[in-house]
Amino acid sequence: xxxxxxxxxxxxxxxxxxxxxxxxxxxxxxxxxxxxxxxxxxxxxxxxxxxxxxxxxxxxxxxxxxxxxxxxxxxxxxxxxxxxxx
Numbered sequence: 001x002x003x004x005x006x007x008x009x010x011x012x013x014x015x016x017x018x019x020x021x022x023x024x025x026x027x028x029x030x031x032x033x034x035x036x037x038x039x040x041x042x043x044x045x046x047x048x049x050x051x052x053x054x055x056x057x058x059x060x061x062x063x064x065x066x067x068x069x070x071x072x073x074x075x076x077x078x079x080x081x082x083x084x085x086x
Contacts, residue, residue: 014048014051021037059075
């Protein structure tokens with residue numbers, strides 16, 4: 001399998017996988033280096049940030065009125081400025 005290929009999984013499964021990694025993080029469980037936990041967790045967080053950014057942008061686009069559009073776009077800009085958690 002080509003390592004650069006992407007796959008699609010259901011969003012609910014993504015949230016479950018992220019939850020497992022968050023649990024492992026707060027449990028202070030020592031995992032073997034071969035699992036590359038920190039890099040995997042970082043990639044999951046980056047993906048979650050991108051999902052949040054896409055949802056915030058979509059909210060700004062589909063807003064019903066100018067006030068909702070301004071608020072949604074403001075929320076989008078806050079997420080964009082903050083960046084994803086490391």
